[in-house]
Amino acid sequence: MKDTQAYIERIRRVSRDYQRLELAVDKSLSSMLAGQAVLARRIEKDYEIQHWNPYLRELWFPVEILNSNIIVVEVPAAKSYQPGQLLSLLGPIGKPFKFRRKLRNILLIAYDTPPTSLLMMLPALLANDASVTMVLMGTACQYDTGHLPEEIEIVHAEEDLSWQDMVMTLGWADQVFVLVGPSKELANFADVMRLVRERRNDVPANYIFGVFQRQLPCAVGACYVCMLRSNDGSKLQCVDGPAFDLTSLHLEN
Amino acid sequence: MKDTQAYIERIRRVSRDYQRLELAVDKSLSSMLAGQAVLARRIEKDYEIQHWNPYLRELWFPVEILNSNIIVVEVPAAKSYQPGQLLSLLGPIGKPFKFRRKLRNILLIAYDTPPTSLLMMLPALLANDASVTMVLMGTACQYDTGHLPEEIEIVHAEEDLSWQDMVMTLGWADQVFVLVGPSKELANFADVMRLVRERRNDVPANYIFGVFQRQLPCAVGACYVCMLRSNDGSKLQCVDGPAFDLTSLHLEN
Amino acid sequence: MVVEITRPGKTSLLLSTPVMPAAGTVGFGDNYHRLVDYEKLGAIITNPVTIERWNPASGTRLVPLPGGILVHTGLPNPGLKRVIQQNRRVWGRLPIPVVLHLAGTSAPHMKQAGEMIDGLDVIAGIELGLNDDIDEGEAFALVSAAAAIEKPLLVRLPFYEAGHLAPAVLDAGADALVVSAAPRGTAREEHTGRLVSGRIYGPLVKPLVLRIVGRLRRQVPEEVPIIGAGGIHSPLDARDYIEAGAVAVQVDTATWAQPKMLERIARDLGGWIATRRKDALMDEWHPDMGQTEAAQRGAAQSGG
């Protein structure tokens, strides 16, 4: 984890609602892996914070690393950015996603959130011939997937969260990553777990992971705002996450 | 006084340190006269304030009215603006400067402040063949006057605030307007008055005016932050100002 | 909509909208009449008035802060007698009740004030402001004296001592509590380099005062109306106070920063919000738009 300065090198609109920012960053960030994130805030020419609103940094999961000093993030097109804008970045934050050794079929679920935080894993998975299914649930259905790699199978879930061939998709998947929005995190994870348990007799450990994208005040395990409870005791999203085995997480609350 | 929306139509750099913003405004502002100002704040596309820092609006004295819906303001080049930026403007604020009927010679003094708030009167004065001398004192000497009309005589005062031919300039002037910076307003006015009284036997009423450019919280005479004391009782910069006869103002404190 | 903002009994104060400006923010009369539609407000609270003339504070009166301001005016006013002389006609013309804010100087002053105000119909009520360092005994004496005035009596509690003072203030006869005055603070003035003291305004004041209102709501009897005041900068801020138990709210310096905000909050809580038509384009609608402008634009559009 380092506190480094960066700037926006290029801005590309990738869909109706999203744009990608290419950030020229310190090379310490170029080895980031899928699952890791940075905390970003805009700073001014004199390297100072000009106003304290928003007070905390934004959590950005890169979607791509272009080369040793360019990382790419995807942000809403509605937010206006300028090339040259200086940023202060704190990162890398968190642990990379852990994939099974022989991963053939992976299921990604985005529920009430754009799937952005899951995109970084795609190039490596596809290069290794894994087959990827992405299920969009709730408001995630509004996400325009036109700019994602063609090899990915995109599925839009119904209002009751089910989708066609659901039992098959779930049975077939070696690993599942579930991403939820900030509004009803634990409840949404519980929804998905209910769905999965109804369709699968056993839900083994290291099969289904919940990915958290809470706003992280400190990102170094100091403030305890991001604390979660699991069968193995307290866990911190910023240090131990962002992905946790959903079979061991306490989802009541 | 109205609360209207405007946007930045064009931005021109006029000197090393200053740029001029051409604002497309409600036509109620096109009849503003020298001495009147607007209170401005940036707003966003949805007409909302995005952050409350700075909390209060900035006080802008236009330097020029281009036509029925364009007014021009001069602001530091160091501040970055974008064409199209939406603004909320409150104005016009204050009373126009009162010039003598037969004004031949006018003396403008800017002390520790750019002379921006005095510029709007220039075109009309020059059109009426008045001769204008502008004395820059203290930090005002750093102001680059290259873009001001050539007919104006620019004088840079010495460290002790005196200038060449000072007695003559003062005697000759039918009217004097003194503009000071926000840091030592009353003390700076007192400095200038001392200077003038040393050089002139009598300082008549309606001869020398102090121009205030305090930050105005309300601009409608409600908050009393801008209250001044004079021989005629309390005065408000926002309602009765910005110019006050320096012979009647209480400059102690 | 009718909101009763004082305790039942004695004279009571009824408003048609539970939104008013805070004392010290909109002047003595109708200074904002060109910018705010007074009919949409519940009442006007005047700037603080004293019996004797008070002069403006010397030195720094305003310090910009990150996300707020410090203000120290010294509450200048020409004394109650002249304030009445200068404003009674305007008050008579205003379409809403006028509440006179009296700075809580001394019990004899309250008696004098009563003599000047009692027969005066244009004044619908009194808001008494308590000094920050007042103790419970002093507060009781002062409020008792003010309660002898034949007008509904709101008492504005100091920020830090609101919980401590409330019981004495209610025992002494306050008809409603205004919670609270802006907190005092100290900040450095850039130009002089000195530390100056004054009241602090800004959005971050809201969560602090909202908690005080919530606690007081549980502390004082149900029939005591509480008026929430502190850091309101949006209709949602105002609604939070109502949810925390306030019957009405006062908007403070947001009015300076964005004058239409006062009216917008009043329209929202009064049910007069100009709703955006489903198909309206961005420049055909803005949240500061009043009913009249909305109707005009609507007509223009259906015409064209």
Next chain:
Amino acid sequence: MVVEITRPGKTSLLLSTPVMPAAGTVGFGDNYHRLVDYEKLGAIITNPVTIERWNPASGTRLVPLPGGILVHTGLPNPGLKRVIQQNRRVWGRLPIPVVLHLAGTSAPHMKQAGEMIDGLDVIAGIELGLNDDIDEGEAFALVSAAAAIEKPLLVRLPFYEAGHLAPAVLDAGADALVVSAAPRGTAREEHTGRLVSGRIYGPLVKPLVLRIVGRLRRQVPEEVPIIGAGGIHSPLDARDYIEAGAVAVQVDTATWAQPKMLERIARDLGGWIATRRKDALMDEWHPDMGQTEAAQRGAAQSGG
């Protein structure tokens, strides 16, 4: 530079820089070691610790506010015994004194804490945090119990009651006052739509607490050190506290928003600021630059 932050007598606590992080902001150990140079700080204050294990608060723990945040963590910690087990080695390695923040639960708890801490050299002092609703008698009993521990004792006063509690806290044996804990407030959480209670952080807290520090400085005896804490977001903020009479300061959530700010404030007040060379270009210097980086860049430039 040596700053004594406790009253003379008993054991005393000496710091080399009058700047430390506030309890709850930097964890129990050295969580910020990759981002902040601990040598530049005066001391570490740990996150609050209780005798029993406390679990994290359920529900909303963070509400973004305009110019600040509301935080409610419930002070989760595994209990004093495990905190010591897990951190004593790290504490031993830290180049600065470690002050343990004890949540002020009960007098018997303080006695238990004393038994665990007394022989423990890696703990240089205790900071006792008082609950917001504590009264003077309870505060006296609690502080007396904590004062029996053989360590310098700082007591952190609640925001709203700082002035009322200070005399009892000093009579009971506090060696220094930390003024103050972050104020409590209430805000609406966007996603659940509920009002939540917690502590408020942001730059606008500073002018409020600065005034409290100034008043307490005049109220308590001169030899009682006051440590200023609240809303510090820049070296100038910290210097304002020193001018108002504090001997040292605690930086709170500014560290989360901009981690280097904690070190920058410490360098500034400790006299270690990396001054910009007159001819340095903008990208050869930034205010967060430490001495080492400044020296390296200087060397690189004179070399090239």
